[in-house]
Amino acid sequence: MINVHAGLPEFEYVKPGTMAEASRFLVDHVGEARLFTGGTDTFVRMRDGFWKEKYLVDVKHLQGMRTIRFDPEKGLTLGAAVNMNEVIASAEVNAHYPLLAEAAQTVASYQLRNRATIAGNICNASPAGDTLGACLVYNASLYVHGVDGLRDELLRTFFCGPGKTVLHVGDIVTELNFPIPPQGARGKYIKLGRNVISDLAIVGITVLGFPDADVPSGFRYRIALASVAPTPLVVEAAGGLLEEKAASAETIEAAAQLVMEACSPIDDVRGSARYRKLMVRNLTRRALTQVASDLAASGEAH
Amino acid sequence: MSNHKINVTVNGEVEVVEVPANMTLLRMLREKLALTGTKNGCSAGECGACTVILNGEPVNSCMVLAVECDGASVMTIEGLSKDGQLHALQQAVIDQGAVQCGFCTPGVLMSAYALLQRNAKPTDEEIREALVGNLCRCTGYNRIVEAVKQAADQPETVAA
Amino acid sequence: MANKEAQREKIPNPIGVSVPRIDAREKVTGAAIYADDIQYGPGLLYARIKRSPHPHALIKSIDCSKAKALPGVKAVVTGDDFPGYIGLYLQDRYIFCRDRVRYVGDPVAGVAAISEEIAEQAVELINVEYEVLEPVLNPEFGAGPDAAIIHPKLGEYVVANFIFPEPGSNISNHFRIRKGDVEGAWKDCAAIVEKRYQIPHVQHVPIEPHIAVAKVDENGKVTLWGSSQSPFAQRNLIASALGKSQSDVEVIAPFVGGGFGSKAGVSMESLAVAIATRVKGRPVKLRLTREEEFYTAFVRQGLIAYFKMGCDKDGRLLAMENRFYWDGGAYTEYSVNITRAAGYSSSGPYDVPNVKADSYCVYTNHPVTGPMRGFGMPEMHSGLEQCIDDLAHEIGIDPVQFRLLNCVRTGDTIVTGMKMHPTGLSECIEKVAKAIQWGEKAPPSAPNKRRGKGIAIMWKAPAMPPNAGSSAWVEMNEDGTATVGVGGQELGQGTFTVMAQMAAGALGIPYEDVRVARPVDTDYSPYEWQTVASRLTWSMGNAVVNAAKDARRQILEMVAQSWDENPDDLDIVNGVVISYKSEEAVPLKNLVIYGLPKPNDQGWIGGPVVGRGKFMPTYVTGLDPQTGQGPRAVVHYTTGAEAVELEVDIETGKVEVIRGVAAFDVGKAINPDMVKAQVEGGFVQGLSTAFFESLILKDGVLQNPSFVDYRIATSADAPKDIQAIIVEVAQDDGPYGARGVGEHPLVPTIPAIGNAIYDAIGVRVGAPPFSAEKVYLAMVDAGIIA
Ligand SMILES: Cc1cc2nc3c(=O)[nH]c(=O)nc-3n(C[C@H](O)[C@H](O)[C@H](O)COP(=O)(O)OP(=O)(O)OC[C@H]3O[C@@H](n4cnc5c(N)ncnc54)[C@H](O)[C@@H]3O)c2cc1C
Numbered sequence A: 001m002i003n004v005h006a007g008l009p010e011f012e013y014v015k016p017g018t019m020a021e022a023s024r025f026l027v028d029h030v031g032e033a034r035l036f037t038g039g040t041d042t043f044v045r046m047r048d049g050f051w052k053e054k055y056l057v058d059v060k061h062l063q064g065m066r067t068i069r070f071d072p073e074k075g076l077t078l079g080a081a082v083n084m085n086e087v088i089a090s091a092e093v094n095a096h097y098p099l100l101a102e103a104a105q106t107v108a109s110y111q112l113r114n115r116a117t118i119a120g121n122i123c124n125a126s127p128a129g130d131t132l133g134a135c136l137v138y139n140a141s142l143y144v145h146g147v148d149g150l151r152d153e154l155l156r157t158f159f160c161g162p163g164k165t166v167l168h169v170g171d172i173v174t175e176l177n178f179p180i181p182p183q184g185a186r187g188k189y190i191k192l193g194r195n196v197i198s199d200l201a202i203v204g205i206t207v208l209g210f211p212d213a214d215v216p217s218g219f220r221y222r223i224a225l226a227s228v229a230p231t232p233l234v235v236e237a238a239g240g241l242l243e244e245k246a247a248s249a250e251t252i253e254a255a256a257q258l259v260m261e262a263c264s265p266i267d268d269v270r271g272s273a274r275y276r277k278l279m280v281r282n283l284t285r286r287a288l289t290q291v292a293s294d295l296a297a298s299g300e301a302h
Numbered sequence B: 001m002s003n004h005k006i007n008v009t010v011n012g013e014v015e016v017v018e019v020p021a022n023m024t025l026l027r028m029l030r031e032k033l034a035l036t037g038t039k040n041g042c043s044a045g046e047c048g049a050c051t052v053i054l055n056g057e058p059v060n061s062c063m064v065l066a067v068e069c070d071g072a073s074v075m076t077i078e079g080l081s082k083d084g085q086l087h088a089l090q091q092a093v094i095d096q097g098a099v100q101c102g103f104c105t106p107g108v109l110m111s112a113y114a115l116l117q118r119n120a121k122p123t124d125e126e127i128r129e130a131l132v133g134n135l136c137r138c139t140g141y142n143r144i145v146e147a148v149k150q151a152a153d154q155p156e157t158v159a160a
Numbered sequence C: 001m002a003n004k005e006a007q008r009e010k011i012p013n014p015i016g017v018s019v020p021r022i023d024a025r026e027k028v029t030g031a032a033i034y035a036d037d038i039q040y041g042p043g044l045l046y047a048r049i050k051r052s053p054h055p056h057a058l059i060k061s062i063d064c065s066k067a068k069a070l071p072g073v074k075a076v077v078t079g080d081d082f083p084g085y086i087g088l089y090l091q092d093r094y095i096f097c098r099d100r101v102r103y104v105g106d107p108v109a110g111v112a113a114i115s116e117e118i119a120e121q122a123v124e125l126i127n128v129e130y131e132v133l134e135p136v137l138n139p140e141f142g143a144g145p146d147a148a149i150i151h152p153k154l155g156e157y158v159v160a161n162f163i164f165p166e167p168g169s170n171i172s173n174h175f176r177i178r179k180g181d182v183e184g185a186w187k188d189c190a191a192i193v194e195k196r197y198q199i200p201h202v203q204h205v206p207i208e209p210h211i212a213v214a215k216v217d218e219n220g221k222v223t224l225w226g227s228s229q230s231p232f233a234q235r236n237l238i239a240s241a242l243g244k245s246q247s248d249v250e251v252i253a254p255f256v257g258g259g260f261g262s263k264a265g266v267s268m269e270s271l272a273v274a275i276a277t278r279v280k281g282r283p284v285k286l287r288l289t290r291e292e293e294f295y296t297a298f299v300r301q302g303l304i305a306y307f308k309m310g311c312d313k314d315g316r317l318l319a320m321e322n323r324f325y326w327d328g329g330a331y332t333e334y335s336v337n338i339t340r341a342a343g344y345s346s347s348g349p350y351d352v353p354n355v356k357a358d359s360y361c362v363y364t365n366h367p368v369t370g371p372m373r374g375f376g377m378p379e380m381h382s383g384l385e386q387c388i389d390d391l392a393h394e395i396g397i398d399p400v401q402f403r404l405l406n407c408v409r410t411g412d413t414i415v416t417g418m419k420m421h422p423t424g425l426s427e428c429i430e431k432v433a434k435a436i437q438w439g440e441k442a443p444p445s446a447p448n449k450r451r452g453k454g455i456a457i458m459w460k461a462p463a464m465p466p467n468a469g470s471s472a473w474v475e476m477n478e479d480g481t482a483t484v485g486v487g488g489q490e491l492g493q494g495t496f497t498v499m500a501q502m503a504a505g506a507l508g509i510p511y512e513d514v515r516v517a518r519p520v521d522t523d524y525s526p527y528e529w530q531t532v533a534s535r536l537t538w539s540m541g542n543a544v545v546n547a548a549k550d551a552r553r554q555i556l557e558m559v560a561q562s563w564d565e566n567p568d569d570l571d572i573v574n575g576v577v578i579s580y581k582s583e584e585a586v587p588l589k590n591l592v593i594y595g596l597p598k599p600n601d602q603g604w605i606g607g608p609v610v611g612r613g614k615f616m617p618t619y620v621t622g623l624d625p626q627t628g629q630g631p632r633a634v635v636h637y638t639t640g641a642e643a644v645e646l647e648v649d650i651e652t653g654k655v656e657v658i659r660g661v662a663a664f665d666v667g668k669a670i671n672p673d674m675v676k677a678q679v680e681g682g683f684v685q686g687l688s689t690a691f692f693e694s695l696i697l698k699d700g701v702l703q704n705p706s707f708v709d710y711r712i713a714t715s716a717d718a719p720k721d722i723q724a725i726i727v728e729v730a731q732d733d734g735p736y737g738a739r740g741v742g743e744h745p746l747v748p749t750i751p752a753i754g755n756a757i758y759d760a761i762g763v764r765v766g767a768p769p770f771s772a773e774k775v776y777l778a779m780v781d782a783g784i785i786a
């Protein structure tokens, strides 16, 4: 770290004309080329000297990369280069996927969010990524352009470790797709940082709850955690418990306990494992309580 | 490393600049155009001293490559006052005593300007949230917040 | 005496008026020039530094041959090129390391090249072989006999006569207080509190990182442009380290983008100058990256402090016994005097008959420590003021009452034996207690919140050599305006504005008609010791007032001669010389340059008016090295108090300060609004150190060298409700009664918050920062929550 570069180290800027050209370039320069969208992770890592690519490949301008589309049947499509402020400002996102906007709103600062993208947040695969939980509980998938053609990747199976994903050389995420969320869903993202806002997450708790007549309690919950495991963590067990039993102070406490037990945080400069576990419990409790109460309120309203 | 020739409109003037690929917008403004009002406090997207308006939105100019700005329009602190006439925000910063060392001030003003463009009557919380990426070590922030409120109360601010 | 005169004289306009800052317009338009903004031309070279990766090691060999061969590299230098020592109070540093590295980041070699990229590549090519040594990582251990010796030549270093190093150990200064009979006093105490506090290193974090640009011409003349609080000290220290005359070193110091002490003395500037000596005629720019800034710029020293204090059954403080182990880091050339200041102020602002204190400055293999806003006082008060609270609780007296009972008052014999000058400390305490509604408890805002209030008080004296001097000139211009020349620096604290106000007031012209000459340039500006110690308003202010009065005298004498009147009957009001006797009037315009014509074209009188003034305290005495006692340890103390109300979230440990109030006795507020701005800013910086800041050092290696993990308060963290209260008990030798307040507002903030947290949850969190984690786990460990 003491040798961080004063500015960005030398590299070539590449702006391909097509996706195919971009993929090809990445394949032809394995280990030497990197894609970027907002660059907010890329430039930092390049300056730190952790990444030493000779080529940075800009794909923001390619077709579809900057569009937000909503289809009442299929759901939401976010071009990979749509920045976070555009997501936060989108009427469709706010109407149907408010949790996505809520999570994006907690990232860094306004000016950084004019560059940072959700696709970059995902592809960077930091367990602290703030928007990953919302994408996970909305069952997002990624549309990937690779050298062998196009494919979908489910986000649930996308992360392999810190900074590691299932993407291969030459793969470019072009879109994020979100299916229509369950009817009546309510969500909450609680981020605990050192500062009031703007810090990275010591822990981040995402909860999405929605009515489901097929389960005994009448409600289902999806819970995802940031910064407490090598990858963003989806805790199924707690949701199971709340499907069985109606949300009450006791069941929520039991669910929060299960969530705490499911995570395996480490000690780092941002927080100790001990504190993180306790915060996972307390803030899961807080988030579940909020979502359960919102669900109850909206049930009454109908 | 190759150079790129770009066209970029800065404070209303069209500039043609040769920039190396690794040159950030921040460095281009300071080193190629001698617009030194935009400051470098970290080169890492954290401090906000380098904030400028790019195509109408504030960005950390240390987190943008100059080559990415080909065809873009940039506004810096030097473009905020017009013909020696201070913008209402600048006057408000003076009136409220919201500047000390002044190193954060250009970035703060750019963020505040952008805020008032998108939200003519921001609340205290909205102002603080909009400025959270502009670190100031001197003022303790409250006077900056008051300055933004003062400017927001003036009708000409948003039109400017 | 200045005081009598000050009392007789009525306070002129615009003294005490909140005029707008003189530099505001430039700063809001981006026109203000900082060192990195100057255009140095096409000859500019860029410097980068090869730094030690080890906290403690011997240098076995340095191979620069590959670096020198790299195209574009113009010079590569190492310690062998510069054998001189450098340092302010204790010359314990080489410019580049010669035999040994003492912290991670210690400069080993420097490169100048035609671009920053090439300079970096060259640095990579320099090969240094080390023999790694055992590092010293704890000051208390470091002060003992088992620690590795970091400075074997300590006994040979040049040192100021009030600093007492202990050669053969890592103790670079040991300051003692022996006042009264501490041992005998304990038995009379009805309550005794004993505590250990550990305060981490923090950093100043000016938003402008350090920068220096140096040029050395064919004749050896050095020009240094830098972001500097201390152009004259830099001139002096660099000249002597390089064996040059002070008059052959010119330091040019434009606006400073925040200093807080980090840009005082000399640090990285000497690297730029040293490299520049090898590339004659070309300017060399060295700009620290933010990360380098965290690793290698001055940091505030860490502290391990032991406090023992006792009071009688009525709550009267009887004795204090304090021991401070300062983690001074690799070099303590500046911080030896911080540990001295903490020693002679070690009782805190209290009247204590029996005091024993030992303040040890200890070398460790941690980052280099230096002056930071508060100069030892924030660290010391952090523990001391929490202990005072504990003692108040122990004896069953309200903490505000306890402080009112014991706080230092005018005429008290303070810890060094000096008599306390007039001070408004008790008024400060009363005012903050009232403003925070002390004694009233509001209910918390939510079931998971606990609410509390806390108070802390402080004192701090300018810490400097006894004879730190100031000088100034006031030069009149054709249009009747005046230009003030000073060597003190505008860091944001507003000194140029205040100097303009004082010059305007003393001269009799409108504030708008005064300019302050800048940049500060040691070739043109009058001498000023350093911009530190909250001393400019007071010391440089005196010099400016004297210079303005000198100019005024010259003008009045000239006009009196012309009008054949007595100067005593004349006055300058609003830029016009008037006679109370003849009721004549003439504007300053023109006459201050061209003089006045004699009647009938018989020649001229007068000529260009330049006033000069100086100030130097002459009454500070030495202290006995064994007892720390002496007639006058310091020039004066500025005192004050802060109180906060806060809420603790018992589910997360997060603390929210709901409001803060602060009162300081500034003697006379020359510009009340700027005093308030200074207090608010200092309070938030103090709050930031209370909640967020600490250099996390693991085996001597910094774990958080960037804003990613060294967090500081943002706009969202600042409490919305901060109230600054001005108390004015005049300083006898201050200009118009003023004394400084630049540093003081962050001194009591940590303990005020610590005391309020205790009030809220009943647990002492102990060492700052009071992170949510620390507060939460303290509650868990105390069994308050599960
Ligand atoms: C000051 C600062 C504060 C920050 N604070 C936060 C915070 O609070 N919370 C948070 O979660 N993050 C934070 N970050 C990290 C960062 O901003 C986010 O991770 C952001 O979402 C990254 O998006 P990007 O478009 O800028 O990524 P980029 O830097 O462009 O890319 C990141 C990674 O993803 C890859 N990638 C990008 N796009 C694609 C694509 N289309 N297909 C395949 N791979 C791709 C890149 O190759 C790279 O490896 C912060 C960063 C900074 C500098």
Ligand code: FES
Pocket (backbone or CB within 6 Å): B039, B040, B041, B042, B043, B044, B045, B046, B047, B048, B049, B050, B051, B060, B061, B062, B063
């Ligand atoms: S310099 Fe760009 S954010 Fe600090």
Ligand code: FES
Pocket (backbone or CB within 6 Å): B098, B099, B100, B101, B102, B103, B104, B105, B135, B136, B137, B138, B139, C207, C257, C258, C492
């Ligand atoms: S005024 Fe100095 S950093 Fe804001």
